[in-house]
Amino acid sequence: MKKRWTSLLLLAALLSLLALPVLADSDRELPLVCDTCGLLTEEQEEALNEKAEQYSAAYDCDIVLIVVPDTEGYDVETYTEEVYRYYSFGWGADRSGVILLLSMEERDYDLAAFGYGNTAFTDYGKEWLMDDVKPYLKKNDWNAAFSKYIDLCAEYLRKARDGRPVDSYGALDRLRGGFHLSLRAVVYALIAGLIAALVVNGILKSKMKSAVLASRADDYLAGDLQLGETDDRFLKKDVTRVRRDRGSGSGHGTSVRSSGFSHHSGKF
């Protein structure tokens, strides 16, 4: 493992020449986005780094992305923790951050959080985040995947800062979390009230009118339908996919290990 870290360090030294002004205020020994497998072009990596730096500074939490060829025989979660510590990632005294590490040989990933990152990236939130990123990873659309990852991290951090980190909230949790009547809720409620009032009014009015012209003569049939030709022809097929609403998960919060990290890992 030491060998790989050393190679990463050499890469870091090289990259640091390019990103010197940005890294000057940090004790990180690697840029936030570090692709050792050449998945990104230089320009793409630079742009992603810039975005990660910007969001990290805005929310006081490092958004890290590391791509390695393999995990040198270690499991992906241990390897991620070591990389995070060894290269001094993390913002502030509590080393807050979130890191996505991709191991290309086994196509393993690990999304880990530390410090304040454990508050912003709950177990449920990490799972949701990777659900959005994995489709791009599966298509080897690396730049889109990493860009999506950084954007989602920023969104999760913003929500956490607003006091509502992305998590699996049951109805009771939501009530305990405080009742806030948003404009959207008011508009929806008014529409629901109007529809219900119109429906009830329509039903009650229909009870007052019982005389209507008949359109059928079913009471006067003299036998069953003599069915002739029948032909059922297939025309076309439509498929719609709707993402399930949040809140269906069982537990919520973040499971933090004794190491101070929380993880969500799998294959892509």
Added chain:
Amino acid sequence: MADRITNYQCPACTGPLHFDPVTGKLVCDYCASSYTVSEIEALYAAKDESAAQAAQASEAQTGPEGSPWSEAEAAGLKVYNCPSCGAELIYDQTTAATSCPYCGNPTIVPGELSGALRPDWVIPFKLTKEQAIAALKAHYRKKPLLPKLFSAQNHLEEIKGVYAPFWLYDGDTQGSATFHATKVRHWTEGRYDVTETSHYECYRSGALSFQRIPVDGSTKMPDEHMDAIEPYDFRELQPFSTAYLPGYIADKYDVDAQAAEDRARTRAEGSTVGAMQATVTGYASVTRERADIRYRRTALHYALLPVWLLSTQWNGKNYLFSVNGQTGKLVGDLPISRPKQLAWFFGTFAVVTALAALVFGVMFS
């Protein structure tokens, strides 16, 4: 002018007879003797015939110009003298049986129901006037928008037992229809709900037969009411006899069979398409796209069917209710209380909006 009229008299005391829907017999108003329809028919067969002939002869002799009632006739009215109290009465040209408004004597104008105008069948009244009124009271119940004072204050202006003229059409339909149908499958893929909708075009052809589709032949009877009080149980159709009529008003048709047939055709076509649609099974939804149905009449009958008409006034507006004189089914539009309607509207709106705000508030917070 049909100035010869018949009122069935009790063979025992010569009092007027009327048809009793409970016993199905003709009952004397005075001595309470009762007679079966066939007994009275036999007794009056000859009298009916001669009365009809006399009515026709009278019309041929006098003619509209020579008649002292020519103006009334021009307006579609006829005149007769009540055989019981002698009152001179003017009645509608399409009325064949009625009661004297002065003495209540039930009378029949036989010329209006003989020859080509004679109905094939009649369904006798089974429902009494009291039962018809009770049906109306029951109709008022469980109507949250009904003005409170309507049922409390209104008084029935008029209650009439009417034998309404109906054309009964036997017919066949044949044709084809095309429907659009869908099958829907749901499953989940990870965090996604997937819905697959398969679309089909379903073609059906076939034939169907109908027996006795009723269409009322009187412009006096509202079509919506006559359709809505159906169905009649045609197993109880009786060969026509004027002996069923005393005590009720009987109209003759003023819409001929040709003119009324469009409604029978429309209904037969609707049922045929419906029957074809019922064979499109195994789908989540089926909607009609186009249909080509041909209707052919195979037989036509003329029948008198029993209807109780109840009319009332409220706030200067007439409200008419029709009751099937055989089954008791009642139809008729009721007035709507605006304050009650507004209270229900805003009450529902307020309650549902509050509950929805709670739910959406929790959901989106």
